Amino acid sequence: MRNFARTDSHTLASYRGASGYAAWQKAQTMEPAALVEEVKKSNLRGLGGAGFPTGMKWSFIPKTHTGPVYLVVNADEGEPGTFKDRYLLERDPHALIEGMLITARAIRSALGFVYIRGEYVQPWRRFSAAVKEAYDAGLLGKGFDVVVHRGAGAYICGEETGLLSSLEGKKGWPKIKPPFPAIKGAFGQPTIVNNVETLCCVPPIIERGAAWFADLGTKTQGGTRMYSVSGRVKKPGVYEESVSITLRQLIERAGGVTGTGRLKAVVPGGGSAAILTADEIDVTMDVDGCRAAGTMIGSAGVIVMDESVSIPEALLVLARFYAHESCGQCTPCRESTGWIEKMVHRIVHGHGRKDDLDTILDVAKRGGGTTICAFYDGAIGPYISYIQKFRGEFEALCRA
Amino acid sequence: MSAPIQFTPAQLAEVRRLQGLYPDKRGALLPVLHMAQDSFGYLSLEAEAYVAGLFDLSPAHVHEVVTFYTLYFQQPKGRHIVAVCHNLSCHLAGAQDLLRHLETRLGIQRGETTEDGRVTLQAVECLCACEAAPMAQVDDRYELNLTAEKVDRILRGLT
Secondary structure, three states: OOOOOOOOOOOHHHHHHOOOOHHHHHHOOOOHHHHHHHHHHOOOEOOOOOOOEHHHHHHOOOOOOOOOOEEEEEEOOOOOOOOHHHHHHHHOHHHHHHHHHHHHHHHOOOEEEEEEOOOOHHHHHHHHHHHHHHHHOOOOOOOOEEEEEEOOOOHHHHOHHHHHHHHOOOOOOOOOOOOOOOOOOHHHOOEEEEEHHHHHOHHHHHHHOHHHHHHHOOOOOOOEEEEEEEEOEOOOEEEEEEOOOEHHHHHHHOOOEOOOOOEEEEEOOOOOOOOEEHHHOOOEOOHHHHHHOOOOOOOOEEEEEEOOOOHHHHHHHHHHHHHHHOOOOOHHHHHHHHHHHHHHHHHHOOOOOHHHHHHHHHHHHHHOOOOOOOHHHHHHHHHHHHHHHOHHHHHOOOOO | OOOOOOOOHHHHHHHHHHHHOOOOHHHHHHHHHHHHHHHHOOOOHHHHHHHHHHHOOOHHHHHHHHHHOOOOOOOOOOOEEEEEEOOHHHHHOOHHHHHHHHHHHHOOOOOOEOOOOOEEEEEEOOOOOHHHOOOEEEOOEEEOOOOHHHHHHHHHOOO
16 A cells, blocks of 8 residues: 555556565566565465465465466455455556566466456556556566456456356356366466455565565564455545454544444454454454454455444345355355345344244354355355344344 | 447457457457447347357357356346445445435336436445445446435436
8 A cells, every 4th residue: 555645656657656666676586486485484365365375375386387377366356345456456556567477476477367357447447557557668578468357247256266267258156176276277277366465465575575574464474454444434444554453443543433433243354254243343353363253354344333233134235145146056055045035034024033043043054164165154154143143133023 | 229249340350369368268258248248238149149159159158158247238228327336335324225216216126227228227236345335336437425416416417
C-alpha cells in the first residue's frame, strides 16, 4: 500500500518514483534458489485464504523438469467481505508485475497468467494498461511474458484448481489433488498459483531482506497484510497492519462499531470463516492465531456486526451464497448446501422446528472432508459456528 | 436485436491472436465468449456452436461452459445490467431495501428485464466492494454507497 496515496499510483512513472522495480534489479543478480530461500526465510504465507508458506510452495516445482513452468496469479477475488486485491490491481498494478517478474525468476517460468474475475472490469483495464507500460519499458517480453485473462463469474474459480480448469477453457471444476499444481497444473505443466497480495509482498522482501519482513509479523508468519474491514464500522476500508494485530485493535482502527455501538459478532476472515462473538476479539489476526481460536484468517475480510444484526438472517445470506456457488461436482456439497439453505430459510421465516438446528449441524459435519476442494469445508465454518454460538437466537424463531 | 452470428475479419484476427497466447488455444475460450456476447447480444445455441467451430470443440463443451458462468447470458438481456450485490456486507447496509426499491421503480422482479429492453435487474453475490456497501455493478461500472436517490439518478442516465 506504500503507493496508494498518490493519485497516479497506477502508472509506471509513479511506481518508479517510489523506488519501484529496484527489487527486480536486485533479484536479477540473485540465483533462483537464493530467491526461493529468501522468501522461505521471510515467513510469507499465502494471503488468498489458505495461508500456505509461499517459499515452500515454490520449492515444490520438480528440479528435474525441463519443460515450461507457469506462474498463475489468482486475482479471482470473491470471498465475501474481501476487497484488497481490487485495490492492488487498481492502485498498485506495477507492484504485482514486479512480484511476478521476481517469482518467475525464482521458479524459472517464462509465462505468467493473471486470472481476474470477470466483474472486475475497471481493475482489468487498469492492470492491462500497466502490463502494456511494462512491455513498452522492456520490463516484460525479455524472458517473461504476461497474459491477462478475464473470468466470467464463478466464486469457485478462486479455488486454485478450479481456476486452472477455467483458464484451460472449461467450467471451473476443481481437480483432485495430488497431483498438486506445482507438479501438474495449467495445461498439464508445473504451475505455481499465488494470490495478488502475496506476490505484491515479494518485491519488498527481496529489496529489504527476509529478516525485515519476518520481524514485522509473528514467529510463524511474517509481514503486514491488508485487512478488508466492512459491516457496522465507522470507517470501512482497507487497512495494512502487522499480522500480529488483534481483532479488537483492528475494529478500533476502523473507527469502532456503528449501529447500536455495541458489538455482537465478527467474521474475521471472509464469509467462510467461523464467526467470533464480542468476547472473542482478542485473537491475533495471523494464520495460527485465528486457527487456535477455532476460526481462520482466510482472506482477512473482516465483517463487523452490531447488536441489532440478526445472526439467523446473516447465516441465510451465506447459506444462499454457498448453495448458489457450489459447482455441483461433489454430491455432499451440491446436496447439503441446497438443503441447508432451505432449512435456514424456513427457520428465518418462522416455519422451522428446533430439531432442524441439530439436523443442520449433523448434515454440515457429515460432509466435512469428503469433497474434492475446500469449498464445502469453508461453508461448514459459518453453518456450525453461527448456530452453536447464537443458538438461542435461532430457537426463538422456531415453532417447537 | 439479433445480429448475424459471424465475427468480422478483424474479430477473427483477434480470436487467432487470443488463441496464440495460450499453450493450448482452448485457453482463449472464455475471452472469445466475452467477445461473442458483446457482438451478438447474448450467447444463443447458434452462437455457442459458432464459437465451438472456432476452437474445434463440441457445441456441448461450449454449452457446458456458458451455462456454468454467471456473466454469460443465454437469453436476450437488457441494454443495461443493474446487478445489486446482496451478500453479507451489502445485506447489513440495506441491500434488500435497495433491491425492492429498484423492483418498484422498474416494475420488474430481480432476474427480469423491463419490457422496453432497457434494464435487466439482478441480485448477485459478493462483488468485493464491501467498504462501499450497498453497491451495484451497472454495466462495466461499480456504483458505490448507494441510496434510493442515488440509484434513481443512475437509472435516469440509462437509455
